[in-house]
Amino acid sequence: xxxxxxxxxxxxxxxxxxxxxxTPIDQDNNSEKYQAAVSRPWSQTCWIPAAxxxxxxxxxxxxxxxxxxxxxxxxxxIRTTGHNPxxxxxxxxxxxxxxxxxxxxxxxxxxxDEGVTVAQFGAGNTWxxxxxxxxxxxxxxxxxRDSQVGLGGFLLGGGMGALPNLHGLGADGVRNxxxxxxxxxxxxxxxxxxxxxxxxxxxxxxNFGIVTRLDLATHPLINVQYTINLYNPDDHxxxxxxxxxxxxxxxxxxxxxxxxxxxxxxxAVGLLYGxxxxxxxxxxxPFHNLKSLVATALQSTNGTLLSLAQAMGHPQxxxxxxxxxxxxxxxxxxxxxxFKAWGEVSKTLPTGAVxxxxxxxxxxxGVQAGKARGENIMGHENVSQCWWVFTCEWPKDGSxxxxxxxxxxxxSEKVQSLANAKGLLLDFKCMSxxxxxxxxLGSYGAENVKRMREVAAKYDPEGVFQKLQNGGFLLRDNV
Numbered sequence: 190x191x192x193x194x195x196x197x198x199x200x201x202x203x204x205x206x207x208x209x210x211x212t213p214i215d216q217d218n219n220s221e222k223y224q225a226a227v228s229r230p231w232s233q234t235c236w237i238p239a240a241x242x243x244x245x246x247x248x249x250x251x252x253x254x255x256x257x258x259x260x261x262x263x264x265x266x267i268r269t270t271g272h273n274p275x276x277x278x279x280x281x282x283x284x285x286x287x288x289x290x291x292x293x294x295x296x297x298x299x300x301x302d303e304g305v306t307v308a309q310f311g312a313g314n315t316w317x318x319x320x321x322x323x324x325x326x327x328x329x330x331x332x333x334r335d336s337q338v339g340l341g342g343f344l345l346g347g348g349m350g351a352l353p354n355l356h357g358l359g360a361d362g363v364r365n366x367x368x369x370x371x372x373x374x375x376x377x378x379x380x381x382x383x384x385x386x387x388x389x390x391x392x393x394x395x396n397f398g399i400v401t402r403l404d405l406a407t408h409p410l411i412n413v414q415y416t417i418n419l420y421n422p423d424d425h426x427x428x429x430x431x432x433x434x435x436x437x438x439x440x441x442x443x444x445x446x447x448x449x450x451x452x453x454x455x456x457a458v459g460l461l462y463g464x465x466x467x468x469x470x471x472x473x474x475p476f477h478n479l480k481s482l483v484a485t486a487l488q489s490t491n492g493t494l495l496s497l498a499q500a501m502g503h504p505q506x507x508x509x510x511x512x513x514x515x516x517x518x519x520x521x522x523x524x525x526x527x528f529k530a531w532g533e534v535s536k537t538l539p540t541g542a543v544x545x546x547x548x549x550x551x552x553x554x555g556v557q558a559g560k561a562r563g564e565n566i567m568g569h570e571n572v573s574q575c576w577w578v579f580t581c582e583w584p585k586d587g588s589x590x591x592x593x594x595x596x597x598x599x600x601s602e603k604v605q606s607l608a609n610a611k612g613l614l615l616d617f618k619c620m621s622x623x624x625x626x627x628x629x630l631g632s633y634g635a636e637n638v639k640r641m642r643e644v645a646a647k648y649d650p651e652g653v654f655q656k657l658q659n660g661g662f663l664l665r666d667n668v
Contacts, residue, residue: 194263194286195241201253212241230271232510233585235280239287246292248401252373254288259653266659267399269313269339274510275625277660285659293401296322307364309404312341320495329411329494331362336498341400346620347392347567351497352463353551354443357558360391360565367402371653380563389644391565394620394662397648412465413497417487420456424481428456429524431475436519436550438472440573443554445472452545455483465491508582511594513601514622515577516615517608530603534596542583542593549576568634570615578622620662631668638668
């Protein structure tokens with residue numbers, strides 16, 4: 190089926206076939222292009238040779254390519270930047286094709302209802318592209334913390350940004366999705382048109398169609414003051430106390446942003462504020478008072494979402510990666526238990542493999558912002574919470590795969606057990622930080638699962654995106 194599909198795909202581009210459809214057959218004459226296609230994803234766990242990589246430069250080309258894939262019954266994956274580290278989500282094996290839409294980079298400002306300025310972006314844009322283009326026009330949008338991350342996967346997964354309490358999650362700021370359905374129709378999904386699809390896309394992933402354009406609410410340029418300090422992990426009790434104190438302050442001041450990352454030999458703390466105050470906010474005092482400061486990785490900077498995303502970008506390195514996530518309520522005791530569990534699990538890893546974790550606060554203001562903007566599909570509880578992400582990185586040779594993967598599974602099980610025992614565990618799991626086996630969609634609640642199933646049945650009645658899509662957090666196996 191794949192061979193038939195890429196033969197037909199080649200016929201779409203008679204004048205530049207080898208540029209648009211790259212296959213293993215081309216390796217003698219096109220080996221660099223094929224290897225570049227294979228190795229594009231951020232994590233080497235996703236460097237899986239596919240039957241073909243199809244580079245689509247317009248929505249019309251994508252419509253034609255999807256029609257061929259559907260007609261031939263060929264497995265497919267959609268890729269923009271390939272930042273998700275789960276193998277098979279934006280990558281595919283030798284019986285499937287990868288439809289690469291990274292060239293869909295249109296950008297336009299429009300005036301929507303009530304005079305609101307909306308920015309329309311093709312799904313191939315990165316957050317670096319978006320922030321730079323908007324900043325030139327004195328505007329901002331709520332998006333990712335890494336300039337290399339693409340719009341589509343981030344927003345369809347909910348979108349935890351640098352200041353999630355200020356204007357909600359990235360998905361909450363989407364005013365309209367342009368979506369290619371399985372039957373070839375291109376539709377808009379917004380509050381007034383296909384509103385059931387609109388809500389489902391705000392956190393529901395790639396279950397319903399291929400998002401080709403995203404229309405984002407804009408704000409006057411958002412200034413951000415930020416610094417990243419490194420502390421000695423031996424001071425973990427005080428560091429966790431400071432983390433909880435700042436989380437509590439967030440409930441009163443939504444401009445506060447924070448992350449606390451426990452790594453080998455240091456704890457990186459990002460102190461973020463959605464403004465340029467003359468003096469550091471008093472809320473950050475618990476960290477400024479710590480005696481365990483080792484170094485300042487990033488001096489206090491008066492910047493913007495663009496400069497912050499550039500500073501926090503993760504360049505591609507020769508590493509495999511696996512991640513997982515748990516959501517809990519805020520608790521110093523739990524944070525201490527997680528620290529101890531991390532130390533135990535880290536001892537099981539071979540030399541060269543690193544396990545680290547990040548505390549990512551999300552407050553009531555963020556939950557309420559989502560409800561105020563038409564509500565998303567993720568079913569967040571209206572409590573101050575933490576979206577944990579656990580990350581294991583290891584060398585590319587593959588000899589440590591099992592140990593690294595077991596470490597992630599162990600952390601997930603331990604933290605879930607610890608939080609559950611203390612009555613602090615929340616059902617929600619963030620799609621952007623989850624490993625493939627985690628039941629993300631099921632964590633949204635039974636009513637939202639029912640809604641998503643109804644939307645999928647309505648807009649994809651033949652189940653093309655469930656049957657032929659290579660991987661992802663899909664309704665077929667994720668509830």
